[in-house]
Amino acid sequence: MGHGRDGAAATTLAPAGVEAIARTMHALSTPSRVQLLLRLRVEPRTVGELVEDVGMEQSAVSHQLRVLRHLGLVVGERAGRQIRYRLHDDHVAQLLDEAVFHVEHLTAATPSE
Template identity: 85%
Template sequence: MGHGTDGGIPTVADTPAVDLIARTMHALSTPSRLHLLLRLRAEPRTVGELVGDVGMEQSAVSHQLRVLRHLGLVVGERDGRQIRYRLHDDHVAQLLDEAVFHVEHLAGRGDGPD
């Protein structure tokens, strides 16, 4: 599963780690950020490309990417005069995949969210 786990439930006793987990989960609960992350899950994109993909204003996309970058969910790499954003690593992709799988699983059972 994750680094240093044997498939059991990881234990995180210190408050800073719990706070960071909560901030990360909160970031994933915002539809606009989730749209961006799912788009970046498919392929790296520039801010301009993301604006067209998700239908948000450039300033809103830039702001959301700053939040996601600060939380370690995305990284930006210079590509000429632009910055191309991508998911930070496979852990972020796995987190998104698990969320999608969970929703699809619930929908298949007929007990998805109302």
């Protein structure tokens, strides 16, 4: 799962590592950021394409991408006059996959009200 010994996730981290994890999880606490990450999970997109995909204002998409880029979850690559954004790496995709799996697992285990 992680990069610990023998592929096991670390069970302890230095305070700076714990803070970095908390910042990453905080980024995932915003539905608009999750929407953008899930869309980028499919394929790289420009800001304009993401605006159409998720129905947000261009300034809001740009702001959320700036936050995600700062946290190392997405990267932008210039393509002519535009920037195409994509997930930083497969670890971000795995993080999203696990979050989706967890929510689906909870939903299946919880009876409808």
